[in-house]
Amino acid sequence: MNLKSHRMFVLIVMVILLVMGLLWYQLNWNRKVNGETLGYWHQIRVDGFSTLRKELRPVSEMAKGDLPFDAAKVEEQSMQVFAIAQTLPSRFIANAPSGDALPGIWAKGSDFNERLARFVEQTQALSEKPPSDYQQLRLAIDQLQTHCSECHKLYRD
Ligand code: HEC
Numbered sequence: 441m442n443l444k445s446h447r448m449f450v451l452i453v454m455v456i457l458l459v460m461g462l463l464w465y466q467l468n469w470n471r472k473v474n475g476e477t478l479g480y481w482h483q484i485r486v487d488g489f490s491t492l493r494k495e496l497r498p499v500s501e502m503a504k505g506d507l508p509f510d511a512a513k514v515e516e517q518s519m520q521v522f523a524i525a526q527t528l529p530s531r532f533i534a535n536a537p538s539g540d541a542l543p544g545i546w547a548k549g550s551d552f553n554e555r556l557a558r559f560v561e562q563t564q565a566l567s568e569k570p571p572s573d574y575q576q577l578r579l580a581i582d583q584l585q586t587h588c589s590e591c592h593k594l595y596r597d
Pocket residue numbers: 481482483485486489490492493496538539540541542552555556559584585587588589591592595596
């Protein structure tokens with residue numbers, strides 16, 4: 441084989457591998473679990489967490505001191521945070537590791553469900569008894585955010 445045809449050969453092999461990779465990716469993404477595609481399960485998880493982050497933002501900014509403490513707003517957002525948080529477990533019922541959700545979530549001995557349940561409980565407590573001053577708010581937001589980062593470290597890519 442001369443140099444030119446050798447290069448051509450390498451190029452063709454690379455193109456074939458790329459096409460196979462894309463096909464595999466596409467097939468995997470469209471693989472169904474519990475009647476829905478992996479892509480679907482990933483999307484509803486991201487939607488849930490994005491809403492959670494959005495509803496939490498005003499109070500986390502208050503906790504940082506970027507916004508003035510506003511008891512009525514804290515109460516309102518606490519309800520919203522709990523409302524979305526309690527839908528999170530149902531978004532993980534299918535064993536659908538895709539996107540940033542690691543397979544460990546559904547592995548034997550995983551404490552993912554307990555962690556998520558504890559997190560939801562905490563948002564419930566927050567909605568039932570919203571922090572009534574800045575100090576309480578800071579503490580509550582700190583505790584919530586510890587849940588976020590600990591779980592992400594273990595179960596999110
Ligand atoms: C019990 C585990 C757990 C807890 C608690 C948790 N997360 Fe997550 N989060 C995940 C997993 C797993 C994913 C990846 C989902 C996927 O990619 O399908 C994720 C994804 C996200 C995303 C989507 C990222 C993107 O791609 O845009 C955001 C935003 C997010 N989390 C914010 C939060 C915030 C804010 C909190 C706390 C208030 C939190 N999460 C608490 C497990 C958790």
